[in-house]
Amino acid sequence: MNNTIKIEVMRYHPDRDDKPWVQAFDIEWTKDMSILDALQLIKDEQEPELSYRWSCRMEVCGSCGMVVNGVPKLACSTFVRDYADVGKITIGAMDNFPIEKDLVVDVQPFIDKLESVNPYIVNKNRQPPKDRENLQTPAQLAKFKPLTMCINCMLCYQACPQVAITPKFLGPAATAMAMRYNLDNRDDGNHERYEVMNKKDTGIWACTFVGYCSEVCPKHVDPAGAVQQAKTVALPVWGLDIIRKKKKSEKQEQLS
Ligand code: SF4
Numbered sequence: 001m002n003n004t005i006k007i008e009v010m011r012y013h014p015d016r017d018d019k020p021w022v023q024a025f026d027i028e029w030t031k032d033m034s035i036l037d038a039l040q041l042i043k044d045e046q047e048p049e050l051s052y053r054w055s056c057r058m059e060v061c062g063s064c065g066m067v068v069n070g071v072p073k074l075a076c077s078t079f080v081r082d083y084a085d086v087g088k089i090t091i092g093a094m095d096n097f098p099i100e101k102d103l104v105v106d107v108q109p110f111i112d113k114l115e116s117v118n119p120y121i122v123n124k125n126r127q128p129p130k131d132r133e134n135l136q137t138p139a140q141l142a143k144f145k146p147l148t149m150c151i152n153c154m155l156c157y158q159a160c161p162q163v164a165i166t167p168k169f170l171g172p173a174a175t176a177m178a179m180r181y182n183l184d185n186r187d188d189g190n191h192e193r194y195e196v197m198n199k200k201d202t203g204i205w206a207c208t209f210v211g212y213c214s215e216v217c218p219k220h221v222d223p224a225g226a227v228q229q230a231k232t233v234a235l236p237v238w239g240l241d242i243i244r245k246k247k248k249s250e251k252q253e254q255l256s
């Protein structure tokens with residue numbers, strides 16, 4: 001069997017290039033070689049300037065997201081052998097984010113979205129039990145546990161056609177994160193999160209339920225499901241807010 005495969009890698013250097021370009025490499029591959037290993041081999045033996053992001057090498061840190069033959073993938077858990085029949089692998093940056101260099105993208109827009117939904121338990125004057133931890137039943141935990149599996153890899157944002165045309169769209173993982181806390185019985189921060197989710201143009205209503213975000217998610221978080229679940233609660237919250245604001249302004253008119 002011929003164990004040589006062509007790998008075309010997207011290159012971009014902000015100081016030298018007007019736009020990304022493609023560089024081809026031929027490598028000898030082995031059965032256990034991941035895409036991340038292949039990039040490392042290229043960096044060690046052919047192109048030391050090649051930049052890409054990684055850390056854990058085991059689908060935990062979420063930092064090695066890239067586009068492999070057109071599909072958002074984690075480089076550490078995607079294997080060269082699965083492309084042997086095709087004979088060629090193309091690797092690109094997740095270009096729904098600003099590209100910093102080669103395969104490295106700017107994660108700040110994603111971090112800002114996560115922060116906007118208050119990704120922590122909001123406690124409004126609840127007193128925890130004095131003599132024990134704040135326990136949850138298995139049923140209470142089951143409501144949000146799948147959403148805690150997110151590793152913030154951003155593959156769902158690369159898959160989302162709405163993020164591509166509306167970069168400020170809150171998007172799948174941040175909504176899943178919001179629902180992770182909204183469904184937690186220890187939390188009191190739902191209302192503020194639904195306000196963010198209901199924002200015109202950037203909130204969850206921009207989602208057209210293509211569902212590709214859930215298809216590419218390596219942790220089976222089902223962010224598309226979380227967005228649809230959010231919509232069922234966000235709509236009444238939005239309606240009640242309008243009624244509340246209307247009543248408030250009527251009261252102020254009467255007083256003036
Ligand atoms: S929801 Fe899935 S695809 Fe999206 S960031 Fe989390 S782990 Fe990655």
Ligand code: FES
Pocket residue numbers: 054055056057058059060061062063064065074075076077
């Ligand atoms: S290197 Fe950590 S998820 Fe791939």
